[in-house]
Amino acid sequence: MSEIRFEDVTKIFGKSVEAVKDLSFIIEDGEYVSLIGPSGCGKTTALRLLAGSILPTKGQIFFNEQPMENVRIQDRNIGFVFQHFAIFPHMTVRENIAYGPTVRGRSKKEIEPLVETALKSVQIGDKSELYPDSLSAPDWQKTALARVLASEAEVLLLDEPLGALDQKIREEFQLFLRDLVKREKLTAIHVTHDQAEALTISDRVAVMNKGKLIQLGTPADLIYHPNHLFASFFVGESDFLEGVVIDDTKKEAKVRIGQSIIRVKNMGVEKGKRVAVAVRREFFQVEQISTKDLSNSLPGIVIEDQFLGLLRRVRIKLENQQIIEAKIHAKHPIYFKENEKVRVNIEPSITRCFDYPKEGIASALEM
């Protein structure tokens, strides 16, 4: 049983570098949570605070409602897996796995079954007598994971654990890792720079920027219901349409963008206020001007229809001079020509409408 709670945790390095600021969240027992964000956003600091290798400047961390203030790293019941494989080169796989329980003073009789179970769980039993230098990178990570299991840790901390693996192997390992964590009923916290990895593997994902937690939600929440400008910018790709609310009375608010008026999902906006309407690039529908149903659309001119294999990207200059980019299906039947007049359809239910940031969109999204 391991529930983790951060309560207003702040970490200041040196005199004034706030690495994380007022972090408050709960990770439930058995949950798989990933931390994502740009370099320097504080995700690794958050992981180190959890591990106990650094202590908060302010605030408290609790494991099962027990404050961790005075609990040393080795007493927190935590296992680690890093990008660079911290396994001992002079020990066999089996000896590496037995290391944890051995230093904890377990007897040989107790250690044996722990190691056997761990070997089986990560599926490297057949390599147990080999030394690390004759193993592949994924097997090093499996050994590191088995070592965590054998030490009976309940919380697994992963810092870019798949960072050194090739893309294809990486994708397979993601599924293996999630399956293992769920099977062994561990609570896992995983730091990664790869958002596809975080979305594939996690129950919930925390987006951080500049030391702050921006949003903690399920992958679907982050994709379909980002609740913050930065979250909708950072996860996937969106464009932000600048406009003014002219009707806030209905479920769908009306926003004036340039000369046009479109309906957007009303997230509690106020009439007369400036807003930034976030639309995912794959949700824009580009239509030729001759198409009939253009009830909620903005006019624009095609700059480029770029073929990218997996998909196509159509860059469009809107009437208000803003350039947006629509991602369309590789098999989309129409190729848009340069300077072709088009309309960009926006389905109100997929929009997210945020207050326009005082400092401007570019500054608000600075990483």
Place this chain on the structure above:
Amino acid sequence: MVKVELKEATKYYGKRRGVEDINLSIDDGEYLAVLGPTGSGKTTTMYLLAGLFTPSRGSILFDDEDVSHIPAEDRNVGFVFEEYNLFPRMTVESNILFGPIVKDLDLIVSRKVSRELLALLNISGKESNLPDEISGGQKQRVALARAIVSEAHILVMDDPLRALDAKIREILQVELRKLVKDLGITCIHATHDTQEAMRVADKIAVFKNGKIVQIGTPEEVYNHPNSLYVAEFLGESSTIEGKIAVSKGEKFLVLSDGSRINIVTDLKKGEEAIALIPSELIDVFPLTEKKNLNYHNIFEATLLDVRCVGEFNELDISIFGTLFKAKDLIGKEIPLRKNSKVLVATDKDDYRIFPKKEKEDNE
């Protein structure tokens, strides 16, 4: 401005082949991506162009002039590496103006160009910062400005975005292309990332074991790969083997279980073939849609897993006893459940067909 050519350019490191018989022609103002896995000869090619290596054989021409033996400092080539290599104790502006100072260029003009470049790259205002005070993405922008400021007409970049976070990489890909096109310089950009190559370049040269295996526009290379190697390297795909059959003028791939896939191919009846289909060309529907579909191939299959990985949904499908992977842009509702029966729909020209022998050659 400059047209760049490599003629049978070859570089050996002792007995080991770096690259062999590279023939390439890059037009003035063209943006070429050199794409391949680690060890395929990308970096060697970049070093040959920059003048950091001389070829063991063959030649390198800039505007028809042989520069094979001209040292790097006299080639007018701007070079950007994966590492930023900025001088840590110099400000951003001093870093950028280092080249013009060494080359004794007019500093007033160079400073003006430097400011313009910084503005184009969205990092105005960082002139007096030290490299440590700016982010990785900003450092690479500075390295780029430094490469271009000394009147370089050719820009050579060796995996310049590799060390950056995915988000910054995406943004810089667009900026890079725009900058190169705005300035009209000839650019050669090595990368291992297919999407990056397609995003930035006019043309792509695909490398394998020190040789070029295909050159073409992104669309040509992606839609008409000339080998299984290129097709597999360029995207996520699934493959299946069978024998070619002909019926009523149409060609089919007949699988070992007797299933027939309608395909387009030059291969003859009876030949053994391997069919590759990119994940994004497989469409998946619920069984109830059967009547509404208009495809050349519609098969019943089992959906094993659906994962949302951001902009795409990834689907694992069991069909013909093998695993097929499908990828679809999110947005469309898919009323599909794990472990349910689904319809897999494809068109005959979605498949890339190669002789089976090629697979054995690859291995």
